Amino acid sequence: MGDMQEVRSAADRLAPVLRPVRAGNGFEEALEQILQVLRLGLVPYGERLPAERELAERLGVSRVTLREVLRVLQDEGLVESRRGRYGGTFVLQRPGGETRGGGAEDELRRRIEKVDLEDTLRFREVLEVGAAGLCAAHGLPEEQADRLRAALDATHEAPLSDYRRLDTLLHLTLADLSGSPSLAAQYAAVRATVNDLLNCIPLLVRNLEHSQQQHTALVGAVLEGDADAAREVMREHCAGTAALLRGFLT
Structure with missing residues (x-):
């Protein structure tokens, strides 16, 4: 119960940024919004993003599309996916404020x-x-x-x-x-x-x-x-x- 409340609370904090995307550019606009969340530091490094289901509902995209977005963010060194009971998608620290590819x-x-x-x-x-x-x-x-x-x-x-x-x-x-x-x-x-x-x-x-x-x-x-x-x-x-x-x- 505590974990679910934590996830819901995290998603609620992001409500001003996360909004349903338009059907035509779901992937691009979902990526734009989650990048904005990360750039603004709304989820501190080391903490989890809201669960996939919650993010997908907030953005109005399929979980398949959301996973593709998260894969891009992982490839860019912005997040890390962890398995297990305490797993999820975690925000990575950017050394010196930069990511891989920061140049x-x-x-x-x-x-x-x-x-x-x-x-x-x-x-x-x-x-x-x-x-x-x-x-x-x-x-x-x-x-x-x-x-x-x-x-x-x-x-x-x-x-x-x-x-x-x-x-x-x-x-x-x-x-x-x-x-x-x-x-x-x-x-x-x-x-x-x-x-x-x-x-x-x-x-x-x-x-x-x-x-x-x-x-x-x-x-x-x-x-x-x-x-x-x-x-x-x-x-x-x-x-x-x-x-x-x-x-x-x-």
């Missing part, structure tokens, strides 16, 4: 000082959502449709080491096909800034798989001429990237 976090923070993160993310979303809507609304000639399909196929076949480059090319292709050279030029500039930040955080396989599902849905909506669906998928896609960056920066 990358330092670099990310140095870069972030030079940009307005929220402005960059919002501008990126406006450009991306606009490009997707324009391509779908105006329709693409077959040659341009083939270009978009080829860019999508390249991301599906990309090795992990080359994924980000080919992901960038897919998004640049969509911006280029929007029919607005000004939009394409502005997008290229903001994407370069976003990539500088993304290159400082780990590539997460679950996130890449989710991104690929969104890419496929996005290209499908564009080719079907469904502008509303294309805009909505792109908005959700941008929100996932934003959640990851905010999570690692909080």
Whole structure:
């Protein structure tokens, strides 16, 4: 009984931070929120996070998704999983305030000082959502449709080491096909800034798989001429990237 009360009490203390995530970006937003809990020191090092069931309920995600989030945090040296009656997920101390891979976090923070993160993310979303809507609304000639399909196929076949480059090319292709050279030029500039930040955080396989599902849905909506669906998928896609960056920066 005492253990259950302790778990419930811990979860209640985190209630201001933990909230149900949106369905479209469950993994990314759950990761963002738990990273925020850790960065804020709401669970001191050496103490347990709330039980998986409680965390999953608070976040509105499946326990499978939650375990994938916890696995990422363990790989980053932020938490440790222990078995047994007194087991659970424990917060690890960060030597000197840093985690394994802390040099990358330092670099990310140095870069972030030079940009307005929220402005960059919002501008990126406006450009991306606009490009997707324009391509779908105006329709693409077959040659341009083939270009978009080829860019999508390249991301599906990309090795992990080359994924980000080919992901960038897919998004640049969509911006280029929007029919607005000004939009394409502005997008290229903001994407370069976003990539500088993304290159400082780990590539997460679950996130890449989710991104690929969104890419496929996005290209499908564009080719079907469904502008509303294309805009909505792109908005959700941008929100996932934003959640990851905010999570690692909080």
